[in-house]
Amino acid sequence: MLKRYNHALRRLHETATAHLTSTPEWEVKCALGLHLWLDAEHATAIRSRVAELREPPLHLDGVPDNALERAFSEAIRARSTAELLAAVYGVLRAELLTALRDHLAALNPLFDHPTRRLLCTIAREQEEMLEWGGAALAVFGESPHAIAFAAHVRVYLAAAGGIAGTEPIPASELPPPRSDGGRYEMDTRPRRDARFRDGLNNSGKVSKRHRDSSLPLEERALALLYKRLLEMDVPEMMAPIIYRAEGKPWAYYADMSRQLWDEARHPMMGEVGLTALDVPFYRYPLDRKFSELLNSRFTPLEAHLILWKIEQSLMPRTTGKRAEWELARDGGNELMIAMQDYDWADEVLHAQIGRRHLEPAFASPAERKAASEEVWDRYLAIIDAWAAEHADDEPWWERFVADVRAARLQ
Ligand SMILES: [Fe+2]
Numbered sequence: 384m385l386k387r388y389n390h391a392l393r394r395l396h397e398t399a400t401a402h403l404t405s406t407p408e409w410e411v412k413c414a415l416g417l418h419l420w421l422d423a424e425h426a427t428a429i430r431s432r433v434a435e436l437r438e439p440p441l442h443l444d445g446v447p448d449n450a451l452e453r454a455f456s457e458a459i460r461a462r463s464t465a466e467l468l469a470a471v472y473g474v475l476r477a478e479l480l481t482a483l484r485d486h487l488a489a490l491n492p493l494f495d496h497p498t499r500r501l502l503c504t505i506a507r508e509q510e511e512m513l514e515w516g517g518a519a520l521a522v523f524g525e526s527p528h529a530i531a532f533a534a535h536v537r538v539y540l541a542a543a544g545g546i547a548g549t550e551p552i553p554a555s556e557l558p559p560p561r562s563d564g565g566r567y568e569m570d571t572r573p574r575r576d577a578r579f580r581d582g583l584n585n586s587g588k589v590s591k592r593h594r595d596s597s598l599p600l601e602e603r604a605l606a607l608l609y610k611r612l613l614e615m616d617v618p619e620m621m622a623p624i625i626y627r628a629e630g631k632p633w634a635y636y637a638d639m640s641r642q643l644w645d646e647a648r649h650p651m652m653g654e655v656g657l658t659a660l661d662v663p664f665y666r667y668p669l670d671r672k673f674s675e676l677l678n679s680r681f682t683p684l685e686a687h688l689i690l691w692k693i694e695q696s697l698m699p700r701t702t703g704k705r706a707e708w709e710l711a712r713d714g715g716n717e718l719m720i721a722m723q724d725y726d727w728a729d730e731v732l733h734a735q736i737g738r739r740h741l742e743p744a745f746a747s748p749a750e751r752k753a754a755s756e757e758v759w760d761r762y763l764a765i766i767d768a769w770a771a772e773h774a775d776d777e778p779w780w781e782r783f784v785a786d787v788r789a790a791r792l793q
């Protein structure tokens with residue numbers, strides 16, 4: 384049973400990862416970032432419990448039941464946010480919670496206490512995820528497509544006897560599948576919803592501004608806050624790295640999922656900061672050149688090398704995260720000081736995750752260094768060409784600063 388939960392959690396994790404980048408709605412993107420990390424955490428905990436239960440071989444990366452696998456292969460082929468929500472929260476995750484609760488009711492709380500403790504924690508977090516899912520489904524309304532797709536996935540899950548595998552119905556009654564049996568190919572094109580306009584506008588140059596000591600402190604601190612908000616392009620570029628990296632050890636997916644969720648928290652911190660200033664966070668351009676270019680012009684390994692290179696560049700004392708935190712401290716805004724403090728802690732962890740998982744991908748440190756330098760030069764050339772192409776983008780920064788000042792005076 385635990386192996387079935389592990390499989391379900393992995394596939395839920397994979398489904399969220401495959402859809403995060405192309406899902407336009409900001410709040411859904413953020414939730415997918417959180418939920419894929421929680422599913423990964425739950426799978427990690429279950430895997431170590433299975434290893435304690437004296438039933439080798441463990442086969443934790445295999446498929447415990449082809450019928451169960453088919454239900455997830457259908458769900459990942461959702462064609463809209465409404466379909467995705469209906470299949471994942473309306474059917475699969477809800478059924479997972481039912482299975483966990485039945486399991487908790489049936490197990491011996493003394494003999495199998497470690498499993499009880501584990502499943503109680505997992506069930507509580509899955510319930511929170513489902514609460515969000517229910518609220519999101521209510522917002523999206525009951526579109527006929529989404530209802531039909533949820534029913535489709537439900538029939539496939541019934542053919543497996545649900546997540547727990549009890550009383551499967553015959554597969555002969557299944558409707559034609561969307562899956563062709565191959566691996567689902569994710570859409571790596573980053574999308575944002577209708578609130579976000581001019582999403583390639585390159586005129587903000589916020590990284591330059593927060594480092595520019597000739598600017599007033601208030602404006603530099605605002606640029607730093609805006610830089611956090613812009614980070615949505617990081618989960619958008621990390622999701623394809625994780626999804627397309629097939630056959631890695633589980634620790635890779637677990638670590639990278641934590642990092643992805645951190646990178647979704649960072650723009651959410653920016654959102655909180657702008658909301659506190661009474662400025663809608665989507666009013667001015669959030670350029671997504673990073674995810675657009677990395678997802679279309681680089682392999683997953685190259686994109687990971689670029690991300691790691693950037694994160695390493697954030698570690699030096701005078702130019703990196705410490706300097707950002709000091710700028711926030713000098714600006715005196717308590718919210719921003721706390722934000723930069725935690726952002727800094729996250730980035731130290733990310734630099735370590737990069738080292739841990741990129742080192743084994745190369746035969747030697749020298750080879751890794753050479754590959755990293757080659758890809759970095761190519762990235763800079765592409766970014767420069769892109770910036771030149773967008774040189775005439777309409778300037779908006781001054782309007783944004785004026786907007787914040789006007790909101791403060793009200
Ligand atoms: Fe970040």
Ligand SMILES: [Fe+2]
Nearest residue numbers: 646694730733
């Ligand atoms: Fe990071």
